[in-house]
Amino acid sequence: MAADAARPATVVPGPATTGGLRIPSVVRKPSVPRTGASAVVGGVAPVEIAVSGLNKRFGQNIAVADVNLEVRAGSFYGIVGPNGAGKTTTLSMITGLLRPDSGSIQVHGVDVWADPIAAKRTIGVLPDRLRLFDRLTGAQLLYYSGVLRGLESETVRARSADLAAAFGLEDALNRLVADYSAGMTKKIALACAMIHSPRVLVLDEPFESVDPVSAVNVTEILQRYVAAGGTVILSSHGMDLIQRVCDHVAIIVQGSVLAAGTIDEVRGNVSLEERFVDLAGGRKVAEGLEWLHNFSD
Template sequence: MTHAVRTEGLFKRYGPQVAVAGVNLVVPAGSFAGLVGPNGAGKTTTLSMVTGLLRPDGGQAEIDGLSVWRDPVQVKARIGVLPEGLRLFERLSGRELLLYCGRLRGIPKADVEGRAHELLHVMDLDGAADKLVVDYSTGMRKKIGLAAALLHNPSVLFLDEPFEGVDPVSANTLAEVLRRFTESGSTVVFSSHVMDLVERLCDWVSVMSGGHIVAQGPLEEVRGGSSLNEAFLRLVGGRRDDGGAGLSWLGAQTRER
């Protein structure tokens, strides 16, 4: 198996709090991979370290066999990133943003213009191409952010909660673009805590809990004959229903004033 992403003992601490506790993440090349876990599991911290945005306190990370920290220029040329809380150059139009990003990447002007035109069309942003990004909706911002991440044709694309706050139409557009990307042999890694979405899109899943990878492998293997949501709750130790003990007052109509 050829690995697009591999980490070994990846570790990050913030003061006394351990955010990532020795993660060994593996993502096969050409896969549509989901990194899932409850809030606070360490997903965003892990992706930040794997993409070179955050330096780990220990461990190693590789992209296409290249060390993220020993070969940073080569690695950054191979990856596209759509981070959580994406910040964009909001006083540029969507078209200007793509042209600017392309020139920063050193792509010839004619190629950038052609790619930007195609991406705006595929993302259904033709009508908003000359509109300022500051006026874009959440879904439009995610789509222009994904277009910028794809502009240089990366081999591995990292997305942190890409469907968060996105309307169904925009989400469908994003999903179709990502499917086409992986069908070409490239790799997508995206984090989410929405199991239904991961189950629908992914063929490889890594489950995080408490800063550790607790399971990873092909989707069918990880879910083990049940739904991914059931497998997830089993793996991360989801709380059992206690019948609302301690909330006996909830819904009661108190008439005393």
């Protein structure tokens, strides 16, 4: 933190300034190395996220049924499933946004619900259907995200500059977030999730509405983060993306984990998409739509 704070204090305008912006070429790595519980012992990384017996229902609807997950430090872990399968509900409980009916969740050895403040210090979150303070500019949103995490002003501004450069948001920082496109909103929200250099990133559909060029850039940022010892758990409908970038995957259907493990273990001798379709109930034959073949004109 000391190295960060020593950098110039005017790189990104704070809420009441209009100063210039210095753009570095890459995101800086944290000044404090990721050690301790995340260190690899005996060639096996420790468990960073441990989910056991997780259950959640809304009225008569069972959203999550006895979910068990184990995500090790330094993993790029994907969660896939059909719409309404319970992915968002599971991630919301892992991050402390939604209380489970039963079960336990530990992140970096801390019980999320017994000690939520300590647990949330280690987590960066990009939630589904995110709501932002969109009457702030991008620079102001990043600034407040950083100071609310306890970072010093100079550190926040330096990291904001790095993140803006990495996500291609330099020209948008002084505009209201309300005026951002859907893809830009997703990127500024991801930047806010990363500004405090968390050990764990929990991302719900991080590539939704993001253009292909930006998606490649974001993927590279996340891969470098994982290579440095960070842990990413994300949900996505993009099977090609999950198969390409993730090292582990869990398939959730109707609130239950039907398969989990390395990509190769889960997909077997077929593609991940074929394995997913098979577990989700197979392909549906479209019948009764013959009228669609008789054009109205």
